[in-house]
Amino acid sequence: MAGAPAASTDPDALSWYEATARQRVVALADPGSFQEFLPPTERRMSPHLPLFDLPRAFDDGIVVGRAALDGRTVLIAAQEGRFMGGAFGEIHGAKLVGLLRAALTLKPAAVLILFDTGGVRLQEANAGETAIAETMRAIVDVRAAGIPVIGLIGGRAGCYGGGGLIAGTCSRLAVSEGGRISVSGPEVIETNKGAEEFDSRDRALVWRTMGGKHRRLIGGADAFCADTVSAFRQAALDLIGRAPAFDLATLEAEQARLESRIERFGDCRDATDVWARLGVNDPEAVPAMDTRAFDETVSRVREADHDAR
Amino acid sequence: MTLAEILAGVFPQGHSVTVRDGLVTGGCPFAGDKTLHVVGVDGDTPLGVDGALVLSRAVLDAVRAGDKAPILVVVDSDSQRMSRRDELLGLNECLAHLAKALLLADRSGHPTIGLIYGHSAAGAFIATALATRVLAALPGANPSVMDLPSVARVTKLPLDKLQEMAKSTPVFAPGLDNMVATGAVHVVLDPAKPLDGQIRDLIADLQPGDDRDRLGEERGGRPVARGIGEAVIAHAGRL
Numbered sequence: 001m002a003g004a005p006a007a008s009t010d011p012d013a014l015s016w017y018e019a020t021a022r023q024r025v026v027a028l029a030d031p032g033s034f035q036e037f038l039p040p041t042e043r044r045m046s047p048h049l050p051l052f053d054l055p056r057a058f059d060d061g062i063v064v065g066r067a068a069l070d071g072r073t074v075l076i077a078a079q080e081g082r083f084m085g086g087a088f089g090e091i092h093g094a095k096l097v098g099l100l101r102a103a104l105t106l107k108p109a110a111v112l113i114l115f116d117t118g119g120v121r122l123q124e125a126n127a128g129e130t131a132i133a134e135t136m137r138a139i140v141d142v143r144a145a146g147i148p149v150i151g152l153i154g155g156r157a158g159c160y161g162g163g164g165l166i167a168g169t170c171s172r173l174a175v176s177e178g179g180r181i182s183v184s185g186p187e188v189i190e191t192n193k194g195a196e197e198f199d200s201r202d203r204a205l206v207w208r209t210m211g212g213k214h215r216r217l218i219g220g221a222d223a224f225c226a227d228t229v230s231a232f233r234q235a236a237l238d239l240i241g242r243a244p245a246f247d248l249a250t251l252e253a254e255q256a257r258l259e260s261r262i263e264r265f266g267d268c269r270d271a272t273d274v275w276a277r278l279g280v281n282d283p284e285a286v287p288a289m290d291t292r293a294f295d296e297t298v299s300r301v302r303e304a305d306h307d308a309r
Numbered sequence: 310m311t312l313a314e315i316l317a318g319v320f321p322q323g324h325s326v327t328v329r330d331g332l333v334t335g336g337c338p339f340a341g342d343k344t345l346h347v348v349g350v351d352g353d354t355p356l357g358v359d360g361a362l363v364l365s366r367a368v369l370d371a372v373r374a375g376d377k378a379p380i381l382v383v384v385d386s387d388s389q390r391m392s393r394r395d396e397l398l399g400l401n402e403c404l405a406h407l408a409k410a411l412l413l414a415d416r417s418g419h420p421t422i423g424l425i426y427g428h429s430a431a432g433a434f435i436a437t438a439l440a441t442r443v444l445a446a447l448p449g450a451n452p453s454v455m456d457l458p459s460v461a462r463v464t465k466l467p468l469d470k471l472q473e474m475a476k477s478t479p480v481f482a483p484g485l486d487n488m489v490a491t492g493a494v495h496v497v498l499d500p501a502k503p504l505d506g507q508i509r510d511l512i513a514d515l516q517p518g519d520d521r522d523r524l525g526e527e528r529g530g531r532p533v534a535r536g537i538g539e540a541v542i543a544h545a546g547r548l
Contacts, residue, residue: 035548037540037541037544037545038537038540038541038544044533044537044540047532047533048478048480048481051474051478052464052466064541066545066548075545090480090531090532090533090534090537091533091534091537093534094522094533094534094535094537094538094541095537095538095541097522097534097538098537098538098539098540098541098542098545099541099545101538101541101542102541102542102545102546105542105546106545106546120431120454120455122454122455122460122463122464122481123464123480123481124480124481125453125454125455125460125480125481126454126479126480126481126482126487126488126490126491126493126530126531127480127491127525127530127531127534128454129431129434129435129439129454129493130439130488130491130492130493130521130525130531130534131534132435132439133435133439133440133493133521134519134521134522136405136408136409136412136435136440137412137440137519138519140409140412140413140416144416161431161432162431162432162435164400164401164404164405164432165401165404165405165408165432165435165436166405167401167405168401168402168403168404168405168406168409169405169408169409181401182396182400182401183389183395183396183400183401183404183431183432184389184391184392184395184396184400184432188391189391189392189393189396191459191462192391193391193392197391197392197393198392198393209393209396209397210396214397215399218399220399220401220402246409246413247413248369248372248373248413248417251365251369251406251409251410251413252369252373254402254406254409255362255365255366255369255406255410258358258362258399258402258403258406259362259366261398261399262358262359262362262398265397265398266359266394266398268397269393269394270397271397274397309402
C-alpha cells in the first residue's frame with residue numbers, strides 16, 4: 001500500500017495536481033528517504049465515519065513522516081484530497097498536531113505541509129475545528145523555535161476553510177496555478193449570499209479570486225510553481241532558506257502589509273482590477289500566462305515579496 | 310448574558326470598553342492595578358478582513374506596550390464574513406494574522422482568556438476564541454462549526470436523522486455542551502457568581518501548553534486525538 005510504484009515516478013514529469021498524497025511525498029523527498037509515522041498498516045481509522053455509513057481510510061486521509069530533502073532531515077505531512085476532500089477529522093488532525101509537536105524535540109530543518117483540503121470534515125466537525133486550532137498553536141511554537149513551516153498548495157481540493165487559516169500561519173507558502181487558497185469556498189458563498197455575490201459555476205472567477213496566481217501577486221504566497229513535483233521541491237528548498245522569524249516585528253510588518261492591501265484594493269470588484277493597480281500591464285492576460293511569463297510579471301510587483309508573514 | 314452585563318461584572322468599578330461596528334476594544338484596570346485588555350466581536354457580527362485587522366492591531370498594541378497584562382477575548386460572532394470581496398483581499402491571511410497576534414501575546418507573557426457568551430462559528434471562532442490559552446463560556450453560548458440544516462445539505466443526510474444523531478454524538482453536533490466535550494471550551498462559568506473573581510481565577514490557574522486533546526479524551530468528545538498525537542510523537546522518536 002505504501003506507494004511502491006510512486007517511488008519510481010519521475011518528479012519532473014509527475015503532476016502535483018494529479019498525484020496522490022503518498023506519491024507527492026515520496027517523489028518530493030530524496031529517493032528512498034521517506035519513513036511514514038502511523039502508516040496505513042496500523043489502520044488508525046476514524047471511529048466516527050461508520051455512524052454516517054461512510055467508508056474509512058487506513059490513514060484517515062493524511063500521510064505524516066520524516067524524510068531527507070537535499071540531505072537534511074525534514075518532517076512532512078500530506079493531505080489526501082481524494083479521501084473526504086482532504087478534510088480535517090479527529091485522527092487526520094491529530095496526526096498533523098502530533099507531527100508538529102514532534103518537531104519541537106527532533107528539530108528538523110523544516111516542517112512541510114502539503115495542503116489538499118476542503119476544511120473541516122463535517123461528520124467530525126467539532127474535533128476537526130479544535131484540531132485546526134491546535135495545529136495553529138503548534139505551528140507558532142515550531143516557528144518560534146526557529147524551525148520554518150512551509151506550506152505547499154497545488155492539489156485538487158485546494159486549501160479551504162480552516163486549511164486556509166493554517167496556511168496563513170505558515171512561515172512561507174508555495175502555490176501552483178491549480179492551488180486555491182480561501183476561507184469560504186465558492187459554493188458556500190453562493191449558498192449563503194446568492195449567485196449575484198459569487199457564481200460558483202464561473203470557474204474563471206474562482207481561479208481569479210482564489211487561485212495561485214492571484215495569491216502570488218498580492219503576496220498571499222511566496223513562490224509560484226509549475227505543476228510538477230520537482231518544481232515544488234525546488235520551491236520548498238528555496239523557501240526554507242529564507243523563512244521569516246515569528247516575533248513582534250514580523251507581525252507588525254504583516255499588520256502594515258495587510259492594512260495597506262485593504263486601503264489600496266478594498267474597493268476593487270475583481271482580481272483584474274487589483275492586478276491593474278499592482279502595475280500589471282495587461283491584467284486580462286494573466287490567467288493564460290505560462291510560468292515563465294508569470295514569473296516575469298511577478299518580479300515587477302513590489303507587493304509580491306516580503307518577510308511579513 | 311449581554312456584553313454590557315458581562316463588562317459590568319468584570320469591571321465593577323466601571324470601564325471604557327467600546328463597541329463599534331460589532332468590534333469590541335478597550336482596556337481598564339482590573340483586580341487592582343493591572344490592566345485587563347478587552348478585544349472581541351459582539352452582536353452576532355460576521356468577521357471579515359477589516360474587523361480582523363482592527364482586533365489584531367489592538368492585540369499587537371498591547372504586546373508592544375510590554376505590560377504582560379491579560380487579554381480577554383469576548384465573542385458573540387457570526388462565522389467569517391462570506392463575500393467575494395473578503396476572499397479577494399485574503400481573508401485567510403487576515404484571520405490567521407489575528408490568531409497569530411493572540412498566540413504571540415500568549416508567548417510574550419500575556420494571559421489570553423476567551424469568553425464566548427453568544428454565537429460563533431467556523432473561521433471567526435478559530436481566529437478569536439480558539440486562539441486563546443483558556444476558553445471559558447457562559448451558559449447559553451452557542452459555538453458551532455456549521456448549523457445542522459447546512460450539514461444536512463452538504464452531507465446529503467436527512468435533517469431528522471442528523472437531529473437524532475446529534476443527541477448522542479458530540480463530535481459533529483453544534484452547541485456548547487459538544488464543544489466542552491471535545492475540549493475546545495475549557496470551562497463554563499457560573500453567571501450567578503461575580504465574573505471578575507472567576508476571570509481572576511482562570512488567570513491564576515493558567516496551565517502551560519495546549520491541553521485541549523487531554524480534555525477531549527477525558528470528557529469523551531474526542532476519544533482518540535490525544536492518543537494519536539502521542540503515537541506520532543513516539544514513532545518519530547524511535548527513528
